Amino acid sequence: MSEVPDIGRLISRILITVFTLALLAGVGGFYLLLYDEALRTAEREARIMLASANAVGNYTETHILPKLVGLPSHEFYQEMVPFYATQTVFRSVSGTAQLYTFRFPSMSPTNPNDRSEPFDIEVIRRFRDNPALDEATGVREAGTDKLFYLARSIRVTDTVCLECHSTSERAPAGMVARYGPNNGFGWQMGETVGAEMLTVPLTEPLRGTVRLVGILAAGLLAVFVVAYLALSAALDVMVARPLAELARAADGQSLSAAPSPRLPHSGVREIRLLGAAIERLRTSLDKALAALNAEARPEGKET
Ligand code: HEC
Incomplete structure (x- = not known):
């Protein structure tokens, strides 16, 4: 991994x-x-x-x-x-x-x-x-x-x-x-x-050329840096962190039998949909487990 x-x-x-x-x-x-x-x-x-x-x-x-x-x-x-x-x-x-x-x-x-x-x-x-x-x-x-x-x-x-x-x-x-x-x-x-x-x-015209190219390079670099920072921050807040939280929560659910807290509800739409889907999966899993337990109980009473 x-x-x-x-x-x-x-x-x-x-x-x-x-x-x-x-x-x-x-x-x-x-x-x-x-x-x-x-x-x-x-x-x-x-x-x-x-x-x-x-x-x-x-x-x-x-x-x-x-x-x-x-x-x-x-x-x-x-x-x-x-x-x-x-x-x-x-x-x-x-x-x-x-x-x-x-x-x-x-x-x-x-x-x-x-x-x-x-x-x-x-x-x-x-x-x-x-x-x-x-x-x-x-x-x-x-x-x-x-x-x-x-x-x-x-x-x-x-x-x-x-x-x-x-x-x-x-x-x-x-x-x-x-x-x-x-x-x-x-x-x-x-x-x-x-x-x-x-x-x-x-000499002078070529120096002017280099000056203009320098200005262009600085402008492009500034745009790139701003775009990079904004994209990284958005990605972190809207995707990476919500996904990590979701993974942690889903992980906690499968490792312990204790009823887990509500799943985090943040991030971009797709992640929210994924969270809701996991939530539903958990609900139906809980129901299935409850039904299984109900079936198993009478046998447990005999012993
Ligand atoms: C009346 C005489 C005369 C005539 C006619 C003449 N030249 Fe000259 N030429 C000179 C002189 C004197 C110089 C030097 C000028 C200077 O002090 O820069 C010269 C300079 C030159 C130069 C510059 C290089 C050097 O020798 O210093 C060239 C090339 C040249 N002539 C070619 C020509 C051509 C081609 C023609 C015909 C279209 C021509 N000349 C007609 C007298 C003449």
């Missing part, structure tokens, strides 16, 4: 198991949903920024550049450079929020600031090895920060690019004077020369 748990313990085991599973599934599912949402928001933001930044570059390329390429070679203005315009505008938009960054890492950069980091090199290699691939997105770590990155390949698709990026002899003398004869040359038509790399901060 000892290995069979009593009803209270059984129900509490079931409740705790169900609550734990529900808590894990709820919190885990909610976290995944919110994480996904944070990434989506970051991606939306990144796409809008990239689109507006690129619009500036395209404007330079289609409207400004054709007018200025005919200038005497020593006259070089940075404003002619498509990527210069893009970066300048982006910098003033992102302001001091340094986690929003926009760079043009290149394998052989014109501006030393555009030298590629190991992460950029890996992305550019991916674009080089896979000409059909134009874009890469994902999450990367930068120190203690998490960043969402959106990278697009930069390929030389327009011969105008080669005006400045083929050889130092062909490039405007003013540009060579400024950037040196070794930087950003030797590019070929169709070559993947670098990438646009835009990052959007993710």
Whole structure:
């Protein structure tokens, strides 16, 4: 008998198991949903920024550049450079929020600031090895920060690019004077020369996700604890104790011949019905015993 748990313990085991599973599934599912949402928001933001930044570059390329390429070679203005315009505008938009960054890492950069980091090199290699691939997105770590990155390949698709990026002899003398004869040359038509790399901060949104998940977990836990206490107390008062009393009373009846006290009358409806049924059983048992005794008495008188 000892290995069979009593009803209270059984129900509490079931409740705790169900609550734990529900808590894990709820919190885990909610976290995944919110994480996904944070990434989506970051991606939306990144796409809008990239689109507006690129619009500036395209404007330079289609409207400004054709007018200025005919200038005497020593006259070089940075404003002619498509990527210069893009970066300048982006910098003033992102302001001091340094986690929003926009760079043009290149394998052989014109501006030393555009030298590629190991992460950029890996992305550019991916674009080089896979000409059909134009874009890469994902999450990367930068120190203690998490960043969402959106990278697009930069390929030389327009011969105008080669005006400045083929050889130092062909490039405007003013540009060579400024950037040196070794930087950003030797590019070929169709070559993947670098990438646009835009990052959007993710640390704060992800922290918000964890905060929300924490609030949900605490709320669920509070509901579970209250439900557990209320259910256990109700079970104890309405079922376990009345049943135990009933069992004790029925036990006392069968062990002694003395007329037993009235059966306890408490608990949920089913237990009351059970009590009443036992009461009736006892009454008919008493009657049967009385009849038996009456039959037995005459023989007892003879002896
Ligand atoms: C008028 C000359 C000129 C033209 C035309 C030009 N570029 Fe550049 N490009 C430059 C200069 C100068 C820089 C460095 C700008 C800076 O200081 O950030 C640069 C920067 C870049 C960069 C950033 C990496 C680096 O080298 O520093 C990429 C990528 C690039 N150019 C690709 C192109 C492509 C593709 C085209 C054609 C659509 C093009 N450029 C047209 C002069 C030019």
